Amino acid sequence: MSGAFYKSVEAKVSSATSRSFPIVNRTSLHGGCINKAERLESDDRSYFMKRNNESFLIHFEEEQVALDELSGAGAIRVPRPICSGIADNQSYLVLEFISLGQPTETSWELLGQQLAQLHHSVLPNFGWHRDNTVGTTKQINNVSDDWISFFRNRRLLHQMDLAQKNGFKLKNGPQLLESLSSFFDGYSPSPSRLHGDLWSGNVGFDTSGAPFVFDPCCYYGDRETDLALSEFFGGFHPKFYAAYNEAYPLDQGYVKRKILYNLYHCLNHFNLFGSPYDSRSQLMTNQLLKFV
Structure with missing residues (x-):
């Protein structure tokens, strides 16, 4: 320069x-x-x-x-x-500028506790006051009081439409969209303050071992989405999940919904990088429909 x-x-x-x-x-x-x-x-x-x-x-x-x-x-x-x-x-x-250090098990526990505290911060509606980007893909955040319709229309349908324009049509995608409510029986998420792109590459620890996060694509939504993405690419210590769940226990339906939430990110990765995220998205869709 x-x-x-x-x-x-x-x-x-x-x-x-x-x-x-x-x-x-x-x-x-x-x-x-x-x-x-x-x-x-x-x-x-x-x-x-x-x-x-x-x-x-x-x-x-x-x-x-x-x-x-x-x-x-x-x-x-x-x-x-x-x-x-x-x-x-x-x-x-x-x-x-934050100098990087090495995390301890205590560092990961603290990250789990702090994320739970972040997720306790809520607003009345899902979405945010502005759109943003996940990677370089536009993320639509028009507010809604209905999480299922928000996730269907602003997240999955948006990525499915982009994928089709990029040459990949998700088989049984419409069937999955019509079945979303079945994943939320007895579960009503609150609009929690989210990082929005919580994978291990967006987490750091300073020289004292204290955690910090960066590169967010913030909005208000189901807190499970942050946890789901943290599992999708791996790299988080088990102490992180144990500490989070102790501070803010997860609903038992999370084990199914995390696949649904990560389908959004998998489709986005196809739209950004191409294969093999198309075949992985299809496998995830097939798995989800077995739960319906």
């Missing part, structure tokens, strides 16, 4: 923090498969910055708002957003 880009970031950070921030060192970091990431350092502090092309600014602004939403619950730590903007045809987001 050009010197003009970093000068613009220096000025924006300095203005946002009311302290001069002359960059004296930059270190490239792993930023995932979407963004480029760097550690920016001055003589007395450092920040984490990720950047992308100019059109990506809306995603960074969404992330800022979602981090503030999670932080507002006072339950679990997130990197503090500093600023975002555009410079030299690049968009960027600057966050608090």
Whole structure:
């Protein structure tokens, strides 16, 4: 990147923090498969910055708002957003830099307890006041007082339609959508404050072992969706689930619904990355219909 880009970031950070921030060192970091990431350092502090092309600014602004939403619950730590903007045809987001450490079993227990506390924070309706993205796929959050219709229309149907446009038609998809209510017999979820993309790659632990989460696609929905995704890709210690369940016990129907909730993410992964998520989505659908 050009010197003009970093000068613009220096000025924006300095203005946002009311302290001069002359960059004296930059270190490239792993930023995932979407963004480029760097550690920016001055003589007395450092920040984490990720950047992308100019059109990506809306995603960074969404992330800022979602981090503030999670932080507002006072339950679990997130990197503090500093600023975002555009410079030299690049968009960027600057966050608090948190040095990484190694988790202990106690660290995982604390994460489970804090997630349960986050999920106790509720609103009257499902959804959120704005749409956002899961990966780079639009996530529709128009509010609703009916979780089943919300998940059917804003989540599964949306991903099924995108998948069909991308060349994959889910067999028996309409049958599954018509049968959703059977997965909620005797269970009425509350609109909990959610991370929305809780896989192990979006969880970290600082040098003291304390947990934090990042890259949210926040909305208000069934708390089981966060737990389900944490299981889908693995990487969470059993102590995490034990601590969560002790603090906020899960309904016995979760063992079936977690497959339903992860179908949303599996379809999204097909829409982002293609095979083998099409065949995996079909297997999950077939499994779900056996419960009906």
